[in-house]
Amino acid sequence: xxxxxxxxxxxxxxxxxxxxxxxVSLIINSGDIFxxxxxxxxxxxxxLRCINLLERPTSGEILINGKDLTKLSRNExxxxxxxxxxxFQHFYLISQKTVGExxxxxxxxxxxxxxxxxxxxxxxxxxxxLAEKRDVYPAQLSGGQKxxxxxxxxLANNPAMLLCDEATSALDPKTTVSILRLLKEINKKLGITIxxxxxxxxxxxxxxxxxxxxxxxxxIEEGDVYxxxxxxxxxxxxxxxxxxxxxxxxxxxxxxxxxxxxxxLFKGNVAGEGVISDTMQRFEVKGNFLHGTIEYIQExxxxxxxxxxxxxxxxxxxxxxxxxERGAIVEVVLHV
Amino acid sequence: MFDxxxxxDMVPDLLKAFQETIIMIGISLSVSIVLGLPLGILLFVTDKxxxxxxxxxxxxxxxxxxxIRSIPYIILLVALFPLTKLLVGQTIGPIAASVSxxxxxxxxxxxxxxxxxxxxxxxxxxASIAVGATPWMIIKDVLIPEAKSSIIQAVTVTVIxxxxxxxxxxxxxxxxxxxxxIRFGYYRYDNTIMIATVAILILLVQAIxxxxxxxxxxxxxx
Ligand SMILES: Nc1ncnc2c1ncn2[C@@H]1O[C@H](COP(=O)(O)OP(=O)(O)OP(=O)(O)O)[C@@H](O)[C@H]1O
Ligand SMILES: [Mg+2]
Numbered sequence: 001x002x003x004x005x006x007x008x009x010x011x012x013x014x015x016x017x018x019x020x021x022x023x024v025s026l027i028i029n030s031g032d033i034f035x036x037x038x039x040x041x042x043x044x045x046x047x048l049r050c051i052n053l054l055e056r057p058t059s060g061e062i063l064i065n066g067k068d069l070t071k072l073s074r075n076e077x078x079x080x081x082x083x084x085x086x087x088f089q090h091f092y093l094i095s096q097k098t099v100g101e102x103x104x105x106x107x108x109x110x111x112x113x114x115x116x117x118x119x120x121x122x123x124x125x126x127x128x129x130l131a132e133k134r135d136v137y138p139a140q141l142s143g144g145q146k147x148x149x150x151x152x153x154x155l156a157n158n159p160a161m162l163l164c165d166e167a168t169s170a171l172d173p174k175t176t177v178s179i180l181r182l183l184k185e186i187n188k189k190l191g192i193t194i195x196x197x198x199x200x201x202x203x204x205x206x207x208x209x210x211x212x213x214x215x216x217x218x219x220i221e222e223g224d225v226y227x228x229x230x231x232x233x234x235x236x237x238x239x240x241x242x243x244x245x246x247x248x249x250x251x252x253x254x255x256x257x258x259x260x261x262x263x264x265l266f267k268g269n270v271a272g273e274g275v276i277s278d279t280m281q282r283f284e285v286k287g288n289f290l291h292g293t294i295e296y297i298q299e300x301x302x303x304x305x306x307x308x309x310x311x312x313x314x315x316x317x318x319x320x321x322x323x324x325e326r327g328a329i330v331e332v333v334l335h336v
Numbered sequence: 337m338f339d340x341x342x343x344x345d346m347v348p349d350l351l352k353a354f355q356e357t358i359i360m361i362g363i364s365l366s367v368s369i370v371l372g373l374p375l376g377i378l379l380f381v382t383d384k385x386x387x388x389x390x391x392x393x394x395x396x397x398x399x400x401x402x403x404i405r406s407i408p409y410i411i412l413l414v415a416l417f418p419l420t421k422l423l424v425g426q427t428i429g430p431i432a433a434s435v436s437x438x439x440x441x442x443x444x445x446x447x448x449x450x451x452x453x454x455x456x457x458x459x460x461x462x463a464s465i466a467v468g469a470t471p472w473m474i475i476k477d478v479l480i481p482e483a484k485s486s487i488i489q490a491v492t493v494t495v496i497x498x499x500x501x502x503x504x505x506x507x508x509x510x511x512x513x514x515x516x517x518i519r520f521g522y523y524r525y526d527n528t529i530m531i532a533t534v535a536i537l538i539l540l541v542q543a544i545x546x547x548x549x550x551x552x553x554x555x556x557x558x
Contacts, residue, residue, distance in 0.1 A: 054466060062484065082467075092456075092459040096481040105467065106467045109469040109473060140558060156467075163466075
């Protein structure tokens with residue numbers, strides 16, 4: 001388990017103080033794939049880099065399984081870093097060393113006996129699907145392949161945790177999907193906790209089980225990815241989610257709306273359409289679908305419907321109560 | 337103006353002078369690499385934000401380097417006569433000249449090395465720290481390999497500066513091509529020797545530059 005306890009990071013650059021991380025307390029459980037989202041400058045990288053102390057927090061504690069990393073000596077910290085892998089947007093491989101040598105470098109850091117290194121390098125390359133690239137230099141690889149080397153290097157010493165700073169931001173969509181698949185596999189097979197930063201909600205939706213939203217150095221919302229997608233609390237979170245799950249209704253439609261517009265959510269396997277048609281039959285309410293979709297988040301369906309409902313206010317209230325009873329989350333978006 | 341028979345007569349002297357120049361450059365280059373490379377690395381890794389960040393060491397060595405570099409070579413040469421005498425036993429000849437050449441070249445080369453290291457993407461160094469590498473590993477397996485090509489360019493520039501400095505050393509009896517140019521070309525108005533020495537220096541510098549560029553490029557894996 002990784003815990004941030006009141007972590008702050010203040011940069012002092014040219015007389016001015018910039019707050020990178022502002023009093024963050026957060027728990028990331030072992031085995032999680034934890035996503036951190038936020039706009040540029042929100043403090044995502046700063047927070048992530050506090051985990052392996054590439055950035056030393058100005059105050060607060062970083063606890064891994066209860067042990068405070070900020071209290072470690074130089075060499076203890078170095079040894080702790082062997083168990084925290086990290087990958088970067090721009091890969092940062094040693095350009096003058098071959099793929100195999102880049103990975104061997106990480107193994108040497110852990111003082112692995114020289115005669116055991118080649119076999120381990122091959123094993124790691126096998127795992128990331130680059131077995132035939134061992135003697136090639138990074139310049140001869142594609143972005144996706146470089147990131148795979150980065151992943152192999154990060155996993156060399158069997159870390160408990162993998163930190164990913166925008167690991168897919170420099171890659172095309174198809175390569176992104178393959179890297180995400182690899183990360184997911186690593187998480188499942190090796191049980192490695194993954195903390196990843198991204199500004200693409202698709203990435204979060206694809207692989208994360210828990211997430212946090214950052215703004216101005218603070219974590220403004222955190223929780224289960226499915227729950228946050230289903231009912232984002234903060235405006236910023238809603239903004240992010242709307243890039244994946246849209247609730248917007250075209251203005252031209254809004255103009256002709258009579259009655260009220262409701263948003264109806266069905267979490268999990270509730271058969272949404274059935275509930276809605278039952279409701280229409282039971283009550284003196286006329287309904288019009290404006291929008292309907294089923295999103296799969298973490299492989300769990302989330303049904304989202306926008307409807308225009310017309311009828312007496314009392315009937316509308318009853319209809320809403322009925323749908324809520326049947327497991328829907330109903331929210332009045334607009335009342336004309 | 338260019339007297340071929342005189343030139344042929346002088347070939348043995350030219351060869352000797354050339355040999356002396358090579359000795360001066362060879363000795364002072366070796367010394368400046370052996371001492372200047374670690375010094376350049378030290379200047380870099382004690383800088384702000386790096387793993388051996390140390391204001392005191394950085395400013396003491398930085399000051400010493402600037403100090404020596406701010407002294408014109410010809411003054412340094414004369415000022416170092418006592419040290420030269422102590423080390424070599426005399427102040428004339430190519431070995432003696434190598435002392436001041438080395439002193440001048442060490443800080444020069446160290447600064448170039450520091451600049452080369454600064455060109456390395458900080459991210460690569462950070463990634464190595466994140467991997468748990470020791471400072472020595474980072475120096476040996478990241479800093480030096482990543483800057484290797486650029487350091488070879490720095491060696492090239494240093495050698496070329498040494499050619500120029502060694503010619504100056506010739507003025508005060510250091511020997512070598514410069515010595516020959518002064519003694520014959522200047523004091524005796526011997527145009528043939530003047531042209532020959534200048535031509536040798538031009539060819540030497542060109543050859544060093546071409547070889548350096550080729551070598552730097554051939555080992556770069558980017
Ligand atoms: N080394 C530094 N020195 C000074 N200020 C910094 C430094 N690193 C980050 N900051 C500042 O801290 C704040 C948070 O930066 P950070 O890099 O953590 O944001 P981010 O969320 O990762 O942004 P991005 O999405 O652009 O990567 C910004 O205002 C930034 O300018
Ligand atoms: Mg960032």
